[in-house]
Amino acid sequence: MERVDLIPPPAEAVAPADAAVADAVADACAVAPLLNCLLREVAEPLPESPAADGRALYRLPGTGRLLRVRGTRRPAEPEVRSAGAWRPLGHTELVKLVAEELRRHTGLSNHELPAEMIDSRDAVAALLAARARATPPTGLYLRSEQSLVTGHPHHPAPKARGGGPVAGWLPYAPEAYARFPLTLLAVREDTVVEEGDTSALDALGEAPPGYRLLPAHPWQLDLAGRELAPAFTDGRLLRLGTTTFEVWPTAAVRTLYAPGRDLFLKFSLDVRITNDVRRLWRHDLRKLRRTDAAATKAVEAVDGPAAWLSDLGYRTADFAFEELAVMVRDGLGGHVVPGATPLLAAGLVEGFEGSPLHAAADPAAWWEAYLAAVVPPALAAFADHGVVLEAHLQNTLVAVDADGMPVQAVFRDAEGVKLLPDVERAAGWERLVYCLVVNHLTEIAAALAERHPGFEPWPAARRELARHDLPEVRALLTAPTLPGKTNLLLRWTGADGADARYLPLPNPLAG
CATH class of the missing domain: 1.10.510.40 (Transferase(Phosphotransferase); domain 1)
Incomplete structure (x- = not known):
């Protein structure tokens, strides 16, 4: 297989028609963080490492197998010692090796995580193909937010998207240069729960009498559709259409930025991304005002230009507290040094x-x-x-x-x-x-x-x-x-x- 240089960025020049190269880049992007985890948390470096060819040598204590890799920050080209020879490992083979090692190392089995590792690699492949067809944002800020194809450098499945079909999440993926309008809902006034300053939400559209405006992430509604169906049927929720402007997903996936309004909105997604299911959990929302006030005061007191983007408040419905929650975050204006x-x-x-x-x-x-x-x-x-x-x-x-x-x-x-x-x-x-x-x-x-x-x-x-x-x-x-x-x-x-x-x-x- 042709060696692929990942640095930097990993896939800006990959043409969708060049399937072999695209496949190799996707494999390499997924291998690097998984290797980082394995080498940091489990493997034992051997004293003869690195070898003359620049590869580092490790022993896997659970299985006793020998592993060697090239590179440090983004380790690549893993090989395992087998039958007296070094055998290259693709991502799928590496996942199997890691799973076997962890079963021996911890005494526990886990069928979910290997599936997430494969899902993460497949997600990278889908993102690379989408990026090759899409136009990146012109501004450097949004370009930086939407650049994380490899993602967390020390997570075994940084790009997993809950195992759902690609068509369900790709239109909303920051790494695919996505942008899209928000769905606008009206929630019956007597069911609204909110704290803090949520006035920015009311400026997104117009709700009918007796209702309050509640924006929603389209993916959020897809995921929670069955639970919300009764509320749409009995009138606690109404669909009002979409915003007249588009928002850009940031690196956090569920936090969206509306540049024209200089507004961040954070939504609740019932999807595991890295270690957490990315809901806006009730217990976190209840602590929001106290925590944000303390962070605001602390950063404002610093001698220098540092700034804090305040989480101003949240709004939701009492019958779907976490499913429909949306949090309002301060924009960049007034916080970033002029001209920077x-x-x-x-x-x-x-x-x-x-x-x-x-x-x-x-x-x-x-x-x-x-x-x-x-x-x-x-x-x-x-x-x-x-x-x-x-x-x-x-x-x-x-x-x-x-x-x-x-x-x-x-x-x-x-x-x-x-x-x-x-x-x-x-x-x-x-x-x-x-x-x-x-x-x-x-x-x-x-x-x-x-x-x-x-x-x-x-x-x-x-x-x-x-x-x-x-x-x-x-x-x-x-x-x-x-x-x-x-x-x-x-x-x-x-x-x-x-x-x-x-x-x-x-x-x-x-x-």
């Missing part, structure tokens, strides 16, 4: 046309500016206000100036925020270190180092962190390990999607 362009941090890692990370002529200066934008507000929110921002790649926007230099961090998503003392300080710090350092800074640093061989990102990261007089920071800079989330084992053992279990990873900050 916000970009999704996860998009910078994945790669997209026009990415300033790829264009950075001076990686050291770019990286120092990035650290100065992202690190201080996250640490100050924790130290001064007891707010643990979920500052990972997908919840952080980094605004860049006209020269592509980072000038501001914009954080979002109150649902993922934790407050002290709701969680113990040590647990909150561990979560912040995982989100900010392991999930976020490590990936940006690796992408920069890959673009600029010989560049060493960690001295600057140590200097930036050392500026903050926190006992936890001092301990972090000397700790031998960092907490790495075990997404593969979490999913295999059937842990709750919101659970977080960590294993120790070597700490590059310790020098």
Whole structure:
């Protein structure tokens, strides 16, 4: 098979007619994150690794088998030792190997996760074909949000879409450059449940007397159709048509952006995407106002341009509280530094046309500016206000100036925020270190180092962190390990999607 270079981006130039190449790229995109999980959470590196050909060698402790791979950030070309020879593994064979290893390693069986892994790979293939036919957004912000073909670099099935038919979800996939109108519903006034500022919803259309406007994601309605049928029959719900404008799905899939109105709306999808079923859960919505207020206060108090996109409120119906819930999030206007362009941090890692990370002529200066934008507000929110921002790649926007230099961090998503003392300080710090350092800074640093061989990102990261007089920071800079989330084992053992279990990873900050 022809070797396929995934970096970056993985599939911008794949023609739909070139089926063999498209198939190889889909396989490679799905293999990389699955290998990352296996190598981080289960495999044992062998001392003779890497070999002379640059491949790293591992032992799988459950089965005792030997595995070798090429590359580090996006490992590729896995081979397993069999009958005295090395045998290449495609994605399907790798899934079988991983499943067998985990059964031996944990003593548990799991038929759901291997199916999700296959679904994720098939979803990537569908996305690649759709991207080849579609036109990407012209603006860099939306292009960064819709760039995540590979997705979470340490999840075994980052692109799984619940196992449903492609036709059901592809029209709404950000990775396929989707945009579409919202469905407008009217919900009977006496059944409305809402908190916070939802006035932006009333401006989307006009509801008849005795009803309130309730926008819906078309996929959301498809998924909940059977449960909602009685409400449409008895008049608690009415269909009003669609909006006169289109919205763009962001990387979160269920959060949509209306550029003309500078408005984000987050919907409830009864689909597992990565670790969670992406509903707007009742218990999270009930905590929304308190959590958002704390995050708003914490970020606004930071000395510098950092910003928080507030989750202003939600609206739903009492007879379908989670199924119909929609949350209103503040837009970018008034938050982003004038003249700067916000970009999704996860998009910078994945790669997209026009990415300033790829264009950075001076990686050291770019990286120092990035650290100065992202690190201080996250640490100050924790130290001064007891707010643990979920500052990972997908919840952080980094605004860049006209020269592509980072000038501001914009954080979002109150649902993922934790407050002290709701969680113990040590647990909150561990979560912040995982989100900010392991999930976020490590990936940006690796992408920069890959673009600029010989560049060493960690001295600057140590200097930036050392500026903050926190006992936890001092301990972090000397700790031998960092907490790495075990997404593969979490999913295999059937842990709750919101659970977080960590294993120790070597700490590059310790020098």
